[in-house]
Amino acid sequence: MTVLDVNDVVVDYKVSGRPVVHAVAGVSLQVGAGEIVGLVGESGCGKSSLGRAIVGLEKLARGSVTLDGHEVTPLGRGARPVADRGLQMIFQDPYSSLNPRRRIWRQIADGLPADASGARSAGRRRAAVNELLDAVGLAASAGDRFPHEFSGGQRQRIAIARALAAQPAVIVADEPVSALDASTRAQVSNLIVQIARDRGMGVLFISHDLSGVRHMADRVAVMYLGRIVETSPTESLWSEPLHPYSDALVKAIPQLGLTATTPVAPRGEVPDPSSPPAGCRFHPRCPLAFERCLTDDPALVTVEGSREAACWLQPAGGPARELALLEA
């Protein structure tokens, strides 16, 4: 069941004296209850801008965001704080979003909904906070401490507890584990998966680390220069990427056990989003580009039921199949 429905969202940045940056150029995306959707792509593709727009931290130039059937980001209202309790965001650096001078339990308690009588007693609020601390693997005593007393991984657990306090339907997590060391990264990723499953909560997990996403996401949306170019179930993306850009990202990951395979980064750089290439935005970097790609912009279309791709080679055969044909 779809819980978050992002429809044709556009985010522009206007800086005086400079051309407008079209960071998100018409993105539609859905997240189901209890579903973890990875949003991947190179730096500068617009992932953070999209995530921030979804929770209301960036102004939408066009489009809508619907949560549980209710529009939460009306067009033209402008940027506003994360106002809808049903949508919470976790950031890469939890320290910057925690108040250094307030005890942890109070910061988590701020997110608790008021109960039927309008306010919760201090004792009940503290008990609710203790439950949340327990849910993220921290002792109740952590609530009496201050942010600087915790490691990066523990702070991210606190940020998750604080987001959970509002009982969100969806969490947008923007690179939540990128700043952590490898073992902590796995633990915090696993925690997010477990919480999403236990609570039926949707997660949009933004990451430039495709291999990390592979172990936790049900589905992956690949973003390139402000657009979604492919959405696929995670394993399908791995075994048979439909879009040449997804193909390049998968090939850029060192394959365990295949020491002979040299990872190949997508060639070239992400173009300037203030003047994207004509036709398919990926064509200047695409090894499979042909005439039509230079002039016509491919829409994201359904391929094979649960998969979508924006490529003129689809639905009649993507990069993986192309390769198979060449090798045959």
Ligand SMILES: Nc1ncnc2c1ncn2[C@@H]1O[C@H](COP(=O)(O)OP(=O)(O)OP(=O)(O)O)[C@@H](O)[C@H]1O
């Ligand atoms: N506040 C801003 N003002 C102007 N341009 C911005 C602003 N924020 C982002 N941009 C530009 O918008 C484009 C998309 O940036 P965004 O941070 O959303 O991408 P990203 O995929 O999340 O990259 P990263 O992983 O590096 O954060 C980039 O060209 C970036 O320079």
